[in-house]
Amino acid sequence: MAEAVRRELPAIARAVDHVVEAFRRGGRLFYVGAGTSGRLGTLDASEIPPTYGTSPEMVQALMAGGPKALVKSVEGAEDSAAQGKKDLAARGLRSRDVVVGIASSGSTPYVLGALELAKRRGAWTIGLTSNRKSAIARHVKILIAPETGAEAIGGSTRMKAGTAHKLALNMLSTTAMVRLGYVYGNFMINVAQSNEKLKRRAVKILEQAAGLEARTAAHIMRQAGDDLRVALVMAKTKEDRGRAKSRLATAGGNVRLAIEAAASSGRRAKA
Numbered sequence: 001m002a003e004a005v006r007r008e009l010p011a012i013a014r015a016v017d018h019v020v021e022a023f024r025r026g027g028r029l030f031y032v033g034a035g036t037s038g039r040l041g042t043l044d045a046s047e048i049p050p051t052y053g054t055s056p057e058m059v060q061a062l063m064a065g066g067p068k069a070l071v072k073s074v075e076g077a078e079d080s081a082a083q084g085k086k087d088l089a090a091r092g093l094r095s096r097d098v099v100v101g102i103a104s105s106g107s108t109p110y111v112l113g114a115l116e117l118a119k120r121r122g123a124w125t126i127g128l129t130s131n132r133k134s135a136i137a138r139h140v141k142i143l144i145a146p147e148t149g150a151e152a153i154g155g156s157t158r159m160k161a162g163t164a165h166k167l168a169l170n171m172l173s174t175t176a177m178v179r180l181g182y183v184y185g186n187f188m189i190n191v192a193q194s195n196e197k198l199k200r201r202a203v204k205i206l207e208q209a210a211g212l213e214a215r216t217a218a219h220i221m222r223q224a225g226d227d228l229r230v231a232l233v234m235a236k237t238k239e240d241r242g243r244a245k246s247r248l249a250t251a252g253g254n255v256r257l258a259i260e261a262a263a264s265s266g267r268r269a270k271a
Contacts, residue, residue, distance in 0.1 A: 004146035005167045011144045012171050018124045018142070019098050019176045027096035028057060029176075031169070032088065032114040034064035034078030036162045037102035037128075042070060044169040050198075052182040053190035059173065062087050064110040081113030088114040095122035100172070103127075104161040106134020106145075115139040128168055130161040144168055181254030184209055189228050189255055202228045210235035229255050237262035 019029055031041025038061070045061040048054055064084070065074030077083070088099070099118035101111040106129035116139065118125050127140035130148050137143050146168060148160040177183060182190045187209045193199045207217035209232055217235075224231035224241055233244035236259045244258070251257035 002167065004148050005164050005171075008144050008146050008168065011142055012168060012175075015100075015126045015142050015144060015172055016175045016179065018126070019172065020179045022096055022098045022124065023058065023176065023180060025096045027094065027098060029059045029173075030088065030091065030093070030097060030099045030114075030118075031059075031061040031102060032084065032099060032111050033062075033102035034069075034108050034110050035073070037104060037108070037111070037165065038063035038065075039070055040162060040166050040169060041100070041102050043166075044173055048173060048177070050192050050194070051188055052177045053192045054177075054182070060091060062091070062114065064108075078108050078110045081109040081116070084110040084113030084115075085117040088117050093118060093121050093123055097123045098126065099123050100126045100128060101136055101140065102129075102165060102169075103134075103136055104130045104165070106131040106136040112136065112139055128165055130164065181252070181256060184232060184255045189232060191228065193226055193228070199226070202226070206231050206235065229253070233258050233262070 022029065031045055033041045042061040042063055045059045048059045049056050063069050065077030068074060069077055099115060101115045103111045106127070112135060115125050115127070115136070119139065125140040126142045126144065127136040128144045129136050130146060132143065132145040132147060146164040148164050182188070187205045189205065189209070191198060191202055191205070193202050203217050203221050206212065206221055206228060207214055210217070212220070212235060220235050221228070221231045224234055224244070229248060230241060230244045232255055233239070233247055234241060237244065239262065247258040247261055248255070251261060
């Protein structure tokens, strides 16, 4: 499965380019699927806000049969291309959005219908399937097709194909978030501090990413108003909260670029 995904790295990289471009223009990423494919898309979309502190609007998932189909099979929901179009249209699809149709067989009507609407509205289309020669290839601009071969249990695409698709989705969303600056090194620096566990995690990340003692990290975090990105810029540049926030705003929220800008201005001042 991993080897099948590895062969698709060039296609995944191209897909990431377009997802990042869409986000930078204020666009959104939509996953569309049915059954296991829909659940995988929903899982990836639901993990983005708490991991990277993004709006739930940024990455969304459409599941054939609606939310109830996440926990109980809704037979026949995937057979309506018209419903796929209707559900996606209800999200206010725009030309600057990206739609990823997920279908192991590559022929799910619900997914194909959504992709047809996306093409009509000028949105970028990506297909994730395990059947390169299927109908979905004719509906998308980029095809990601890890061909995993026959399933261990015939017809159960939640196994080999599902695992490969989960890997591909992880790579697609994670790499996009890295490119957007929501990661510093290998640390998730936009984590939502919505409970005590996550607040402690944020301080720990600051401690490790900036090479600080625990007490110093906690102090800087308080000075930064519990904003990990601001705290990290403060720790790395030795600047105050106001200056750190200004640098982040100029850098579009990208911590690495904000820190590099501070270092560059420091070198110019010494020259």
